[in-house]
Amino acid sequence: MFIDTHTHLFFKNFDEDRYEVIKNALAAGVKYMIVPGTDIETSRQAIELADKYESVYAAVGVHPHDTKDWDDNLIDELRKLAKHKKVVAIGEIGLDYFYDFSPKDIQQKAFDKQIQLALELNLPIVIHNRDSNDDIMEFARKYKDTPLKAQYHCFAGTVENARELVEMGHFISFTGNITFKKADSIREVLSKVSVENILLETDSPFLTPVPFRGKRNEPKHIPIIAQIVAETHHLRVEDVARTTSWNAYKLFGIGKKMNLSHTYQIGESLYVNVTNRCNADCVFCDRKGEAVINGYSLKMSRAEEPEAETYISEIGDPAKYKEIVFCGYGEPTIRWEVVKEIAKYVKENGGKTRMNSNGHGNFINKRDITPELNGLIDSVSISLNSTSAEQYAKLMRVDETLHAEMIDFAKRAKRFTKIVMSIVGLSSVDTENAKQFVTNEIGVDFREREYF
Ligand code: SF4
Numbered sequence: 001m002f003i004d005t006h007t008h009l010f011f012k013n014f015d016e017d018r019y020e021v022i023k024n025a026l027a028a029g030v031k032y033m034i035v036p037g038t039d040i041e042t043s044r045q046a047i048e049l050a051d052k053y054e055s056v057y058a059a060v061g062v063h064p065h066d067t068k069d070w071d072d073n074l075i076d077e078l079r080k081l082a083k084h085k086k087v088v089a090i091g092e093i094g095l096d097y098f099y100d101f102s103p104k105d106i107q108q109k110a111f112d113k114q115i116q117l118a119l120e121l122n123l124p125i126v127i128h129n130r131d132s133n134d135d136i137m138e139f140a141r142k143y144k145d146t147p148l149k150a151q152y153h154c155f156a157g158t159v160e161n162a163r164e165l166v167e168m169g170h171f172i173s174f175t176g177n178i179t180f181k182k183a184d185s186i187r188e189v190l191s192k193v194s195v196e197n198i199l200l201e202t203d204s205p206f207l208t209p210v211p212f213r214g215k216r217n218e219p220k221h222i223p224i225i226a227q228i229v230a231e232t233h234h235l236r237v238e239d240v241a242r243t244t245s246w247n248a249y250k251l252f253g254i255g256k257k258m259n260l261s262h263t264y265q266i267g268e269s270l271y272v273n274v275t276n277r278c279n280a281d282c283v284f285c286d287r288k289g290e291a292v293i294n295g296y297s298l299k300m301s302r303a304e305e306p307e308a309e310t311y312i313s314e315i316g317d318p319a320k321y322k323e324i325v326f327c328g329y330g331e332p333t334i335r336w337e338v339v340k341e342i343a344k345y346v347k348e349n350g351g352k353t354r355m356n357s358n359g360h361g362n363f364i365n366k367r368d369i370t371p372e373l374n375g376l377i378d379s380v381s382i383s384l385n386s387t388s389a390e391q392y393a394k395l396m397r398v399d400e401t402l403h404a405e406m407i408d409f410a411k412r413a414k415r416f417t418k419i420v421m422s423i424v425g426l427s428s429v430d431t432e433n434a435k436q437f438v439t440n441e442i443g444v445d446f447r448e449r450e451y452f
């Protein structure tokens with residue numbers, strides 16, 4: 001299932017066959033479409049479409065092109081329109097210094113007022129940006145400490161901008177322009193942003209993707225965009241569909257939450273969610289929150305934790321996958337006996353195994369479990385988090401002694417399996433430091449996470 005988060009279906013050139021266009025979108029797997037207005041009149045039309053078609057939702061707002069006659073009273077009109085139950089955002093709004101149809105100061109004022117309306121109504125915003133990067137980023141920073149969440153539609157910023165926006169919890173949205181020949185810079189951004197922060201949109205009738213350029217764009221072309229995202233991130237199209245649909249659910253409340261997954265496939269690997277429990281409580285971990293990875297819900301109470309047979313039957317033929325990875329929002333060694341039973345099955349049936357761990361397995365099991373890795377777990381990925389015990393303890397909200405515990409685990413385990421240690425989100429200096437530490441002090445492989 002896909003969601004086209006930005007399509008101007010009210011455009012005149014859909015008048016002849018709008019129903020067909022929506023039907024073709026549904027047939028292509030595009031289950032929902034969000035139609036953003038660009039002024040009061042088209043916002044009304046977007047709502048009319050939402051009323052008429054179950055799969056259509058609306059956003060209401062005044063586009064920067066249409067702000068030259070801006071009047072603060074328009075906010076009252078928008079507020080009334082936004083109360084409609086199928087209005088899911090304020091948009092599209094923003095800045096456009098390329099066409100400059102409206103004076104910059106008026107564009108900024110209209111943008112600001114509409115952001116405040118979104119905050120008042122607790123709605124996300126849909127942002128248009130053309131040649132106005134610096135000011136768009138200033139607005140993002142201004143509202144950084146508010147609950148405001150945004151879709152940066154047809155993203156036009158830099159990798160650094162994207163990183164900053166993702167850190168603020170916003171979504172980066174890609175259109176058919178990622179298929180264009182001259183779109184290297186935007187494809188570069190795409191390669192750096194995790195799919196968990198991406199939305200898909202056509203911006204139809206504009207920005208028709210290759211190979212249909214020159215023709216009218218339609219929501220049915222979303223799978224073409226998803227295909228590029230999938231290739232860029234070495235994922236399957238269905239991974240992109242599921243993850244971006246979940247993102248749209250999170251931002252706009254469209255669609256529904258997934259059921260709990262015991263095993264879940266991303267790319268060519270199958271992941272095994274053995275537990276949601278952990279001895280740590282990392283500041284960056286969503287274990288106690290939604291616990292969703294790439295659109296899969298991993299939230300599981302202790303009572304819901306299945307036995308090994310359930311996992312084994314879901315795995316089926318393990319040789320079908322690149323690897324079977326023990327990884328969820330929890331520490332797998334907490335259920336070490338179950339992990340071993342599943343791993344034994346996988347190894348006996350020609351599969352490969354990997355375990356993502358915090359390296360506290362000996363502490364948790366109150367004995368040295370590392371010899372038991374032998375022949376069962378082909379590799380263990382351990383998050384180093386920090387080379388300093390003090391910082392480690394703060395990040396993971398654990399006792400400082402667990403830093404040495406984790407290092408000891410890695411040193412012991414490397415005799416029985418391949419160990420890879422990784423670190424995320426640090427400066428290049430710290431990364432170099434961590435690399436030296438891991439390769440020289442611990443004597444195992446180091447991997448740097450490539451995207452944010
Ligand atoms: S060790 Fe892993 S599962 Fe446990 S809290 Fe930290 S990130 Fe989450």
Ligand SMILES: [Zn+2]
Pocket residue numbers: 092127128129153154
């Ligand atoms: Zn736009």
Ligand SMILES: [Zn+2]
Pocket residue numbers: 006008036092203
């Ligand atoms: Zn648009």
